[in-house]
Amino acid sequence: MSNIDWIVLFCTLSLIVIYGVYKSRGIRNIDGYLLGNKSLPWYHVALSVMATQASAITFLSAPGLAYTSGMSFVQFYFGLPLAMILLSITFVPIFHRLRVFTAYEFLEKRFDVRTRVFTAFLFLVQRGISTGITIYAPAIILSSILQINVTYTTLFIGTLVILYTVYGGTKAVSYTQLLQMSIIFGGLLTAGMLVIYLLPSDIGLVKALHIAGKSGKTNAIDLSFDWNNQYTLWSGILGGFFLQLSYFGTDQSQVGRYLTGSSIRDSRIGLLMNGLLKVPMQFAILLIGILVFAYYQYNSPPIFFNKFELNKIENSQYGPEVAKLEAAHQQVFQEKQAHINKLTTALDQEDDAAVAEARTQLHAADKQAKTIREDLVALMQKNDKAADTNDNNYIFLSFVTDNFPKGLIGLLIAIVFMASMGATASAINSLASTTVIDIYKRFVRKKGSEQGYLSASRIFTLVWGIFCVIIALYASRLGNLLEAVNILGSLFYGTILGIFVVAFYIKKAGAKAVLCAAVLTEFIVVSLWLADVMAFLWLNLVGCAGVVLFALLFQSLPLTTKRQPAQR
Template sequence: MSGLDWLVLFITLLVIVVYGIYKSRGTENIEGYLLGNQSFPWYSVTLSVMATQASAITFLSAPGLAFSSGMSFVQFYFGLPLAMIVLCITFVPIFHKLKIYTAYEFLENRFDLKTRALTAFLFLIQRGLSTGITIYAPSIILSTILDIDTTYTTLFIGGLVISYTVYGGTKAVSYTQMLQMSIIFLGLLLAGILVVRLLPDNVGLGKALQIAGKMGRTNAIDFKFDWNNQYTVWSGLIGGFFLQLSYFGTDQSQVGRYLTGSSIGQSRLGLLMNGLVKIPMQFLILLIGVLVFTFYQYQQPPVFFNSYELGKLEKSEYKEEISKIKNDYSNAFVEKQAQIHILEKALDQDDEQAINTQRSILEEADKKTRAIRQQAVDLMKKNDPKADTNDNNYVFLSFVTRYLPQGLIGLLIAIIFLASMGSTAGSLNSLASTTVIDIYKRLINKDASDEKYLSASRWATVIWGIFCILMALYASEMGNLLEAVNILGSLFYGTILGIFVVAFYLKKIGGSATFYAAIITEVIVFGCWMMDIMAFLWLNVVGCVLVVLIALILQRFQKNTLATSSALNT
C-alpha cells in the first residue's frame, strides 16, 4: 500500500476507536455497560444489529464466494424478513417488559436454572468459536499487506478490539458501529462503481453481467427442492427463517443490541429495518464479487490469490516448478481470453447458437485453468503441509490492493477492519454479559455490589477475548469463512431456538423435559452434520422441531409416570 493508503487506514481506525471511547465515557454501572441504559433510537439499533452480523467475513468471503460459485448465497437471507416480523411480535415485547440483561434470564423464570444454564452454555460455546473466526478475517488483510504470518496480525487485531470493548462496553460498541456502518455503505458503493469503470470500454455493467451469467455466476435463484443443496429458495426461506429467528431471537450478541432500544417500538423498528436492508446489501456485496469475476476474464488473475503463501513457494526449492506452472497458467488465460472476445461478439449479435457454443468452450477453459491452479496448491502442500491452501477469502482483497486507486485502497481495507471490529466487539460484549449475568451472578456470587459486577464484566471480556484469539489462530483450516461461521451456528441455533419455542408457546411443558430434549437433540444434530446427511441450513429446522417433539414426548411420559406412581401409592 502507498503512504496515502496507510494514512487513510490509520486515521479511520483512530477516529472510530476514539469516538467510541469518548461517547461511552461515564459508564459506571452494569446496566450502562451491558445495555447502554436502554437509550438508543431505532436507527442506532438497526446499524448496531447489522454491524454485529456483518463482520469482515462478509466483505472478504462473500465476493470470493460469488467469484467462485455465483450469487446463490443470497438465498440464505430469504427467511430474514419473516423472522424479523415474528421477533417483533413475540420476543421483543417480552424481553423489554421483563427488563432482562440476557435472553437466558427468561428461561429460568419459565423453566428452571439448569435449562437456563444449558442454553447459556450452548450460546457461549457457539459464539466464542464464531468470534474467533471473525477475528481471523481482518488478520488476513494485514498478513497480505505486510507479508507476515497471520499469527502476529491476529494477536494485534484481537488486542485492539478487546481494549475499547473492555473500556466502554455496549455504549462503545453501539456508537462505533453506527459510524462504522455509515463508512461501510459509502465504501461499498465506491467499490462497485470502480469495478465497472475498470472493465474494458466496450463492456458496461449489462454486458459484464451477461458474460458472468453465461459462465454460471449469476445463478441467484434456485427453486429446486434438494436436501443436499446448500442454497435454494426453500433452504433459505425455511432453514434460513429458523436460523435467523434463532440468531436474532436467542443469540445474546443480537439480543443485547436491540435491548439497547429506548422503547419496544424503537427496538421493533430497528429490527424491521434490518430485515428490509440486509438482503439488498448482501446482494450488492455478492454482485461486486461477480463483477470482479468478469474483470478477471480480461485481466489475468494470479495463479493463487494468497500472495503470502504464493511468495513462500516462490522462494522455496520448488521455485522452478511454480514458475513453470505460472507460465502454463498465463498461456491458458490467453487462450481463454480469446474465447471471451468471441462470446462478446455473439452477445452483441444475439446469436444464441454461438453463445451456447462459447459457453461450452469456456467451461472447458475454466476446467483447464482450475487444474493448473490445483497443481500450484499441491505444490504448496508439498512445500509446507500447514500452508493455507484456500484462497477464496483473498479474492476481493487481492483485487482491491492491485487495482484500486491510492487512498481508496486504505478506505476499503479500513472498512473491512471496521466490520470485524464492530462484529467482534458486539460478540465479546454479549459473551461477557452472558457469563456474568447467567453464570457468575446467578451461580457464583449472587449478592455482590454493582461495581463488582461491572469489574467482573470487564474481566470476562478480557478472558473471552483471549479465548477467541486462540480460536482465530486455527481458523485457517475452515475453508470459506462465511460458510464456516454459518455452519458453526447451525450446529447450535436449532436447539436453542427449540428451547425458546417451547418456552413461549407450549406452556404445559416443564423444564426437565425441555432440558433433556435439548441434550438429545444436540447429539442428533451433530450426528447429522458428521454424517453429512443434509445441507447445514436444514440443521436449524431439524434442531428446533426435534426439541419440541422430544419435549412433548418426555413431558407426556413424565406425566404418565407420575400418574402411575400416584395410583400405586394409593
C-alpha cells in the same frame, strides 16, 4: 499500500475508536456497561444489529464466494424479513417487559436454572468459536499487505479489539457501529462503481452480468428441492428463517443490541429496518464479487490470490516448478481471452449457436486452469504441510490492492477493519454479559456490588477475548469463513430456538421435558451434520422441530408430568 492509504486507514480507525471511547465515558454500573442504560433510538438499534451481523467476513468472503460459486448464497437471507416480523411481535415485548440483561434469564423464570445454564452454554460455545473466526478475517488483510505470517497479524488484531471492548462496553460498541455502518455503505457504493469503471470500455454492467451468467455465476434463485443443496429458495426461506429467528431472537450478541433500545417501539423498528436493508446489502456485496469475476475474464487473475503463500512457494526449492505453472497459467489465459472475445461477439449478434460453442470452449479452458492451480496447491502442501491452500477469502482483497487508486484502498481496508471491530466487540461483550449474568452473578456472587459486577464484566471480556484469539489462530483450516460461521451456527441455533419456542408457546411443557429434548436434539443435529445427510441450513429446522416434538413426547411420560411455574 501507499503512504496515503496508511494515513487514511489510521485516521479512519482512530476516529472510530476515539468516538466510541468519548461516547462511552462515565459508565458507572453494569446496566450501562452491558445495555447502555437502554437509551438508544431505533436507528442506533438498526445499524448496531446490522453491524453485528456484517462482520469483516461478509466483506471478504462474500465477494470470494460469488466469484467461485455465484449468487446463490443470497438465498440464505430470504427468511430474514419474516424472522424480524415474528421477533418484533413476540420476543421483543417479552424481553423488555421482564427487564432482563440476557435472553437466558427468561428461561429460568419459565423453566429452571438447569435449562438456563444449558442454553447459555450452547451459546457460549457457538459464539466463542465463531467470534474467533471473525477476528481472523481482518488478520488476513494485514498478512497480505505486510507479507507476514497471519499468526502475527491475528495476535495484533485480537489485542486491539480486546482493549477497545474491555474499556467501552456495549455503549461504545453501539455508537461506533453507527458511524461504522455509515462509512461502510458509502465505501461499498464507491467500490461497486469503481469495479464497473475498471471493466473494458465496451463492457458495461449489463454485458458483464451476461458474461458472468454464461459462466453460471448469476444463479441467484434455485427452485429445486434438494436436501443436499446448500442454497435454494426453500432452504433459504425455511432453514434460513429458523436460523435467523434463532440468531436474532436467542443469540445474546444480537439480543443485547436491541435491548439497548429506549422502548419496545425503538427495538421493533430497529429490527424491521434490518430486515428491509440486509437482503439488498448482501445482494450488492455478492454482485461486486460477480463483477470482479467479469473483470478477470478480460484481465489475467493471479494463479493464487494469497500473495503471502504464493511468495513463499516461489522462493522455495520448488520455485522453478512454480515458474513453469505460472507460464502455463498465462498461456491458458491467453487462450481463454480468445474464447471470451468470441462469446462477447456472439452475445452482441444474439447468435445462440456461437454462444454455446464459446461457453464450451471456456469451460474447457477453466478446467485446464483448475488443473494448473491444483498442481500449485500440491507443491504448497509438499513444501509446507501447514500452508493455507484456500485463497477464497483473499480474492476481493487481492483485487482491491492491485487495482484501486491510492487512498481508496486504505478506506476500503478500513471498512473491513471497522466491520470486524464492530462484530467482534459486540460478540465479546455478549459472551461476557452471558457469563457474568447467567453464571457468575447466579452462582458465584449473588449479592455483589454494582462496581464488583462491572469489574467482573471487564475481566470476563478480557478472558473471552483471549479465548477468541486462540480460536482465530486455527481459523485458516475452515475454508470459506462465511460458510464456516453459518455452519457452526446451524449446529446450535435450531436447538436453542426450539427451547425458546417451547418456553413461549407450549405452556404445558416442563423443565425436565425440555432439557431432555434439547440434549437429545443437539445430539441428533450434530450426528446428521457429521454424516452429511443434508445441507446445513436444514439443521436449523430439524433442531427447532426436534426440541418441540421431543418436549411434548417427554412431557407425556410419567416421570416428567410435574408442572413447572407458568410464564410470568
